[in-house]
Amino acid sequence: MSALHLESSSIRDWTVAGALVCDGSMALELAKRGFTERPCDRYNLTSGVIVERIHVDFIDAGARLLQTNTQSANRFALESSMLSARVHEINRKGAWLARSAAGSRAVVAGVVGPCGRLMRPLGPVEPEDLRSSFHEQVSALLASSVDAIMLKSFIDLDELEIAIDVVRSQSLHIPLIALKSFPEDGSVLAGSFPSDVAHRLRGHGVQAIGSNGTVGPQRMIGIIESLRVSDLPLVAIPDIGIPTIIDGQPMYNAEPAYVAAAARRLVEHGAAIIGADGGADVAQVRAIAEAVAGAEIGSSPVVTKRSAVHHEDEQAEAMPTSFMQSITQRRVVTVELDVPRGLDMSSVVEGARYLRDHGIDAVNISDGARARLRMSPIAISKLVTEQTGMECISHLACRDRNMVALQSELIGAHEMGIRNILAVTGDPTHIGDFPSATSVYDVDSIGLVRAMGHMNHGKDLMGNPLGSRTGFCISCAVNPAADDLGREIDRLAMKAEQGAHVAFSQPIFDVELLDRFLDRIKDIDIRFMLGIIPLRTIRHAEFLHYEVPGMTIPSWVRERMRAATSTEEATDIGIEIAVSFLDAVLDRVSGIYLMPPFKKYDIAVRILSNINLQR
Known part of the structure; x- marks a missing residue:
């Protein structure tokens, strides 16, 4: 494991020997074991042994970056399950379970997701209340000695920037990964929007940028291509495909071989941290880890695309x-x-x-x-x-x-x-x-x-x-x-x-x-x-x-x-x-x-x- 430089606190060092594979969907693996309540972060408190076992299974499959089971562990997202008063406990326990499973075999990223509500003027959440919520969660994760903070599944860039500012107000040195989720819309992704996001995030003191969820592996390749305008390490964690909803549960059809082949192409197109999100079980992660072994990060030439979508300042009024x-x-x-x-x-x-x-x-x-x-x-x-x-x-x-x-x-x-x-x-x-x-x-x-x-x-x-x-x-x-x-x-x-x-x-x-x-x-x-x-x-x-x-x-x-x-x-x-x-x-x-x-x-x-x- 020393070849992977997991003892370092630098994301670039973690990926010097090749792409770093992260784990898959904790929610899916819990559901396969009969734990289906939402948010799944609750199981850090009630079923810690199961959560830790899933972390270990992902490591055994080849994951070298574990994500804490804390994406929804903020006061707003926990309110419906009457767990808002236990934010600190859920995050500390989530970090401890991942750390116990990781040992010296993997790094642990403390995951923070969006609050799940709209900020004013769109919704009821005041920006200061949002900052307070992020502060509460981030402080718990930092106190648990996670190796990095991963801001994940953010759609609203303004909310993502607030979360970045909160992390940096508490630690100037913790490696910070910022992931923006893009719409599954080819016309949006074909334009300059992903590149604009990269330029905007680059000035916020993050160590890696990328995208997760909402799109499948093929769409993610276009996003990673657009994000290569930045010199920061890139992160690609797509869903394994577009799900069909049956009885309220998402069902994915993508086979591990398909997802693994797409993951290798993502690495070749510049992804230094690679994984899969929605629909990614242990078998999918194992296939990804095997496929990207030996792949050279960014070996495919950068493709310069002429945007069909004009920048705002180029659009006629x-x-x-x-x-x-x-x-x-x-x-x-x-x-x-x-x-x-x-x-x-x-x-x-x-x-x-x-x-x-x-x-x-x-x-x-x-x-x-x-x-x-x-x-x-x-x-x-x-x-x-x-x-x-x-x-x-x-x-x-x-x-x-x-x-x-x-x-x-x-x-x-x-x-x-x-x-x-x-x-x-x-x-x-x-x-x-x-x-x-x-x-x-x-x-x-x-x-x-x-x-x-x-x-x-x-x-x-x-x-x-x-x-x-x-x-x-x-x-x-x-x-x-x-x-x-x-x-x-x-x-x-x-x-x-x-x-x-x-x-x-x-x-x-x-x-x-x-x-x-x-x-x-x-x-x-x-x-x-x-x-x-x-x-x-x-x-x-x-x-x-x-x-x-x-x-x-x-x-x-x-x-x-x-x-x-x-x-x-x-x-x-x-x-x-x-x-x-x-x-x-x-x-x-x-x-x-x-x-x-x-x-x-x-x-x-x-x-x-x-x-x-x-x-």
Whole structure:
């Protein structure tokens, strides 16, 4: 074993005699023995003898780098199994089991994985909480005298960089391996993205970079080729293939001979540390170790590929939408259309045509407001645009779609010409037509705004290239009458920071309230569309005030509506209140967002005929 220089603390020394083979999937080997609970890190505490035996089996098969069974041993990932209070114990025990098995036959890498949750603004995890979680785990591994730290399975580069910083804040000398997981997408991998990642990681004080998981051996060869722009040792730990899910369990078909041959090619293409991840049992590792014996690291010439995907700074900026151009030049008006249940959208189309003929700039199409079953707002917007020429502001809710579906919807909308999107979190399903349906909320409206902001720079949410920039006019919602106004303003600032151009407000009736709100947001770079809802009856006013989330109808407004003796008189009062309010505040807003009730679009036209827009 001395030929492998395992007594050294240098990754380059570990690989001087050839590629270093790492072990395979602890989760798979545990599952083969009947230990199937997740995360498998829990078995460090309850079944240490089995975990150690698996480590020994991998060493006997030829592995010379053991990974501690700690990839998910952070407070966030352990929360669901109520083990968050035992982070230190699980990591110390995991390191001790690997060290006991390794002896002088292998080096031990303390493995740290992502937290398993999204960071703000996409998700609930604050960056400082993430740092604290990594610090807790890394300190336990370092205290156990691991030979290296391996940051593994990171998709989000920002999260990976935080983890690197945490490790380096605790030790400047521990060998540090940083692995980025790439999407199984040939168009992404064929571009410059992996090389860009290598350049970005090289400046962070790591000793080796590479990739693990999500892709099979063939795709991994292309990734390693791209990572060769760095002079750091490279690490390749692919899955053995793409699994089929049967009864919730991944099933892999790749045979050891196939994986072993691919592993040898990976070494020849530059991988100094080689292994396999998903689907890799002891037999796969044995085949890999035999195949790479004697292989020269990097013996294959570097292939320079011409990227078909342009860098962000080479991508043409998309043309702004007509609505975006208009709101930067003058005061605009939009009107929300009432979307009916079912298939017949003729009332929506006719409403849009009527409003277009009366000079309205755009119409708003809601997305299943109050969790009711309605046609897709993207589809309705396409119908309206094609049949009337009216520009649409299409609302998009986070409630019904995960982050993959939201981005797919956005790409599809953009290519259909629907490029004015208003991001909303969405009302929960339990108040709607299907109370038992799942509310997804992978991301909230801030995360959706971020997705569009990234797309406008040619990237998806995880920073993977799209190939070209989108041209979304990004809108969001804001409630100037929110109970917790500080939080509402903080969220608006975050939306603007992530790329929002326009904020559409909930209906307001109080001039002083609006003035205070506008004063507090004056330093936020966003255009403000004032929400106006013309009240029709006292019942309408009370329904909005008491039963619709986020709506506040002042008592003086309700009293005026209550004094009306007929629906016609009440409607006139509602219009009068709206006109009077607009006359007092119009010079402070970028536009008006009218929400006439019950398809009474003529009310919107009557209001506009009584004010001076100065357009």
